[in-house]
Amino acid sequence: MVFxxxxxxxxxxxxxxxxxxxxxLLELTDDSLGQSRIVFSxxxxxxxxxxxxxxxxxxxxxxPLRKVKKALEFSFLVVTMWEVKGNRQRLVGFARATSxxxxxATIWDVVVHPTFQKKGLGKALMKYTIKKLRSDDISNITLFxxxxxxxxxxxxxxxxxxxxxKGMFWYPR
Amino acid sequence: MVFxxxxxxxxxxxxxxxxxxxxxLLELTDDSLGQSRIVFSxxxxxxxxxxxxxxxxxxxxxxPLRKVKKALEFSFLVVTMWEVKGNRQRLVGFARATSxxxxxATIWDVVVHPTFQKKGLGKALMKYTIKKLRSDDISNITLFxxxxxxxxxxxxxxxxxxxxxKGMFWYPR
Numbered sequence: 456m457v458f459x460x461x462x463x464x465x466x467x468x469x470x471x472x473x474x475x476x477x478x479x480l481l482e483l484t485d486d487s488l489g490q491s492r493i494v495f496s497x498x499x500x501x502x503x504x505x506x507x508x509x510x511x512x513x514x515x516x517x518x519p520l521r522k523v524k525k526a527l528e529f530s531f532l533v534v535t536m537w538e539v540k541g542n543r544q545r546l547v548g549f550a551r552a553t554s555x556x557x558x559x560a561t562i563w564d565v566v567v568h569p570t571f572q573k574k575g576l577g578k579a580l581m582k583y584t585i586k587k588l589r590s591d592d593i594s595n596i597t598l599f600x601x602x603x604x605x606x607x608x609x610x611x612x613x614x615x616x617x618x619x620x621k622g623m624f625w626y627p628r
Numbered sequence: 629m630v631f632x633x634x635x636x637x638x639x640x641x642x643x644x645x646x647x648x649x650x651x652x653l654l655e656l657t658d659d660s661l662g663q664s665r666i667v668f669s670x671x672x673x674x675x676x677x678x679x680x681x682x683x684x685x686x687x688x689x690x691x692p693l694r695k696v697k698k699a700l701e702f703s704f705l706v707v708t709m710w711e712v713k714g715n716r717q718r719l720v721g722f723a724r725a726t727s728x729x730x731x732x733a734t735i736w737d738v739v740v741h742p743t744f745q746k747k748g749l750g751k752a753l754m755k756y757t758i759k760k761l762r763s764d765d766i767s768n769i770t771l772f773x774x775x776x777x778x779x780x781x782x783x784x785x786x787x788x789x790x791x792x793x794k795g796m797f798w799y800p801r
Contacts, residue, residue: 602792622795
């Protein structure tokens with residue numbers, strides 16, 4: 456049973472917290488996890504090895520950390536989701552977006568740690584990401600969805616091929 | 629009849645030209661246009677009114693110039709295509725890409741002036757754009773194609789929904 460105590464109703468910053476993470480607070484009580492605080496942040500100074508560990512956990516192919524560092528630096532938005540228990544914090548979710556800072560944003564690399572899946576946290580992560588992009592006046596939010604997550608994104612308000620617009624990827628030949 | 633005298637075989641810069649545009653030179657002889665030089669450039673200091681005029685010519689909805697300026701500034705790549713005749717130059721094509729500077733790029737706002745369409749210039753513009761992105765070590769080049777240009781992009785090596793990956797757009801609800 457998951458109970459959302461507070462979902463984006465205000466943006467309390469964890470300044471008095473002993474933790475490094477600053478961001479929006481979301482309290483989550485879940486039978487399987489005990490009492491956890493889930494914190495969303497847009498602070499992009501992330502331990503790259505911790506991020507790699509998160510991506511390993513969902514089976515993504517490893518990428519050179521040098522390039523990951525550059526991608527984080529040049530993404531328009533980086534969102535991280537943390538489990539905070541007492542003094543401990545753990546990276547449990549991630550998403551980022553590229554953008555022209557004016558019209559378009561494209562969301563990449565959405566990941567939630569397997570232990571934290573099926574609790575509504577992926578949805579909360581995406582809602583937070585969309586909220587941040589909208590607050591920056593980005594009107595066109597796009598992504599490329601793997602087949603198994605098309606319905607997940609559809610539930611969040613993403614539309615497949617609107618007006619016949621098709622996602623395309625270039626391959627060398 | 630279109631004859632490509634030189635297509636990206638070298639990157640001659642028009643430094644001795646009286647024109648402002650610096651870029652790669654492509655000479656084009658076309659019966660309907662007379663002798664024209666077509667120049668591709670990545671110089672992003674563009675007259676916004678000239679760009680607006682080009683977008684008007686293909687019937688795009690007008691966008692606030694303040695936002696267009698910001699989008700050009702924060703695009704990873706801006707490609708312009710110019711017709712150069714003697715001392716005169718005219719903006720006849722445009723494309724831009726957002727990127728994380730590491731893995732992904734997404735191409736937006738590809739436009740060729742109607743007078744210059746059906747001459748292979750759209751293809752040349754896209755090839756130049758792809759070449760530039762590849763030279764910056766971007767491996768994942770993507771775009772969202774309107775239905776009527778899907779075949780155009782397919783001919784350039786773009787693949788529709790590879791492995792079932794779907795383009796999605798978020799709409800407020």
